[in-house]
Structure formats: C-alpha cells, structure tokens
Amino acid sequence: MNKKSVFNPEQQQNDLSSKIITGLERISQAFKALLxxxxxxxxxxxxxxxxxxxIAYHKSEFNxxxxxxxEFNxxxxxxxDAIRVLDKKGYIIKDYSSSDNRSYSILLSGAGKGIVEKTEHFASPLENQMDAIGTEEKENLFKTLSKLIYQLNRTGVLTVQRTCFACKYYQKTTANHYCHLxxxxLKHSDIRLDCVEFEEKS
Structure with missing residues (x-):
C-alpha cells in the first residue's frame, strides 16, 4: 500500500497539509453527524x-x-426524489408560473417553514465553538478557507460558489478588496461565501 497518503498517520506527523486535510475531514464528520x-x-x-x-434563504431562481x-453536488x-418526498409531506409548493411549463420553482409551505425553524440551527454546536475562538484567529482561518473554497471551485471540485472572488463586481486592490456593486x-472578513448579489464573471 502506498504510504504517501494524507490519511496515513505517519505522513501526517511530518506534513502540515495532511494534518489540515484530516482536520477538515473531522469537522465534516461533525457537521454530518449533527445533520x-x-x-x-x-x-x-x-x-x-x-x-x-x-430554499428558505435563497431567491426563487435558485430553487x-x-x-x-x-448546489449540493x-x-x-x-x-x-427528495423533492417528491417533501411534496408528499406537504413541506413544499411547486410553482409553475414561469414561461417554461416543464420546469418549476420550489417554495416552502407553512409546514415547510416550520421544519426550517426546527432544523436551521443544527450546526449550533459548531457555531458555539467558533464563538469561543478569538477574532484574529477566526479572521485568519476565514482568509484561508475562502481562498481554498475559491480554488476548489476553479478546479471543478466545487461546482457552485457565490463567493466574491468569482464575482464580476469584485476587484483585488493593492491593499485589500473592492466591490463595484x-x-x-472590503476587508478580507467582509468577503462573502454566499452572496445574494453574486453575478459570475464572464
């Protein structure tokens, strides 16, 4: 077996990138477990x-x-299949009001909004731990994560990203960042990962 692997504990001892990837995997596991x-x-x-x-937090053209x-790869x-079940349970409404009768937007029903209220805070344990970390540490972490997410999008690993770096309104300046919209x-902490005004660069 090839010993050169980020999942090999021996490699992790001497390779910081491997440790970080393993750490991201652990956080991903925590997210999945909470969900x-x-x-x-x-x-x-x-x-x-x-x-x-x-659906609760994004415009209809995405839904x-x-x-x-x-979005979910x-x-x-x-x-x-997921939409069929949600429709059967009465949590969504299919809106066929667009010009294309074959497609529809998905809206939340009253019951669906109730489910969102019960579920949208499932990641609170992660949020609580983040709140305990100092501001400077979080800003540095966010700077690294936002760059990583953008690069993964550029290489096709992440198919959809509404981050500033990929937006037509974004410009990198000598000192910082600038939004033309x-x-x-913008400070780096102002960079958005899911911007409602995002428009992809041509």
Missing part, C-alpha cells in the same frame, strides 16, 4: 433538510431541481 441527528428526529433525510433550509443538483434524480473597499 443526521436532526434528520432522524424529524423523519427526513439530510439532503431534504438541506434543501428546505436552502429548482437543476440548480439544487449543482448530487444528481438531478437525487434532488427529484457596493462601491466600497
């Missing part, structure tokens, strides 16, 4: 909960099967 716990409590799947929360498949049939300088 699964809430999903089992309500008789839903993790992706169904993620879809409901996403369709095709975009959700890209899964297939359209996977999203369609807001017409203001």
């Amino acid at each position: 699964w716990e809430k999903a089992k409590e309500l008789g839903l799947s993790p992706i169904q909960i993620q879809i409901l929360i996403f 369709n099967v095709s975009f959700l498949a890209l 899964v297939t359209k049939p996977t999203i369609s 807001l017409e203001k300088q």
Whole structure:
C-alpha cells in the first residue's frame, strides 16, 4: 500500500497539509453527524433538510431541481426524489408560473417553514465553538478557507460558489478588496461565501 497518503498517520506527523486535510475531514464528520441527528428526529433525510433550509434563504431562481443538483453536488434524480418526498409531506409548493411549463420553482409551505425553524440551527454546536475562538484567529482561518473554497471551485471540485472572488463586481486592490456593486473597499472578513448579489464573471 502506498504510504504517501494524507490519511496515513505517519505522513501526517511530518506534513502540515495532511494534518489540515484530516482536520477538515473531522469537522465534516461533525457537521454530518449533527445533520443526521436532526434528520432522524424529524423523519427526513439530510439532503431534504438541506434543501428546505436552502430554499428558505435563497431567491426563487435558485430553487429548482437543476440548480439544487449543482448546489449540493448530487444528481438531478437525487434532488427529484427528495423533492417528491417533501411534496408528499406537504413541506413544499411547486410553482409553475414561469414561461417554461416543464420546469418549476420550489417554495416552502407553512409546514415547510416550520421544519426550517426546527432544523436551521443544527450546526449550533459548531457555531458555539467558533464563538469561543478569538477574532484574529477566526479572521485568519476565514482568509484561508475562502481562498481554498475559491480554488476548489476553479478546479471543478466545487461546482457552485457565490463567493466574491468569482464575482464580476469584485476587484483585488493593492491593499485589500473592492466591490463595484457596493462601491466600497472590503476587508478580507467582509468577503462573502454566499452572496445574494453574486453575478459570475464572464
């Protein structure tokens, strides 16, 4: 077996990148565990909960099967199956008001909004731990994470990202960052990972 692997504890001892990747994996496991716990409590799947929360906070043009498949890096049939269950449970409404009768936007029903209220804080244990970390440490961590997310998007690992770095309004300045939509300088802590005004660079 090839010993050169980020999952090899011996390599981790001498390679900081391997340690960081392993750490990110552990955090991912914690996120999944918290989501699964809430999903089992309500008789839903993790992706169904993620879809409901996403719909609650994003504009209607994003709330369709095709975009959700890209957003969550899964297939359209996977999203369609999740939507079918959510529709059957009465948590969503299919809006066919667009010009294309074959497609629809997904809206939350009253019951769906209730589910969002019960689930949207599932990551609070992670948030609580972050709140205990100093501001400077968090700013440095965010700077690294935001760059990593952008690079993963550029290489095709992450298919959809609404981060400033990929937006047509963004400009890197000598000292900092600038948003032409807001017409203001941005500190790195102002960089958004999920911007509602995002428009992809051409």
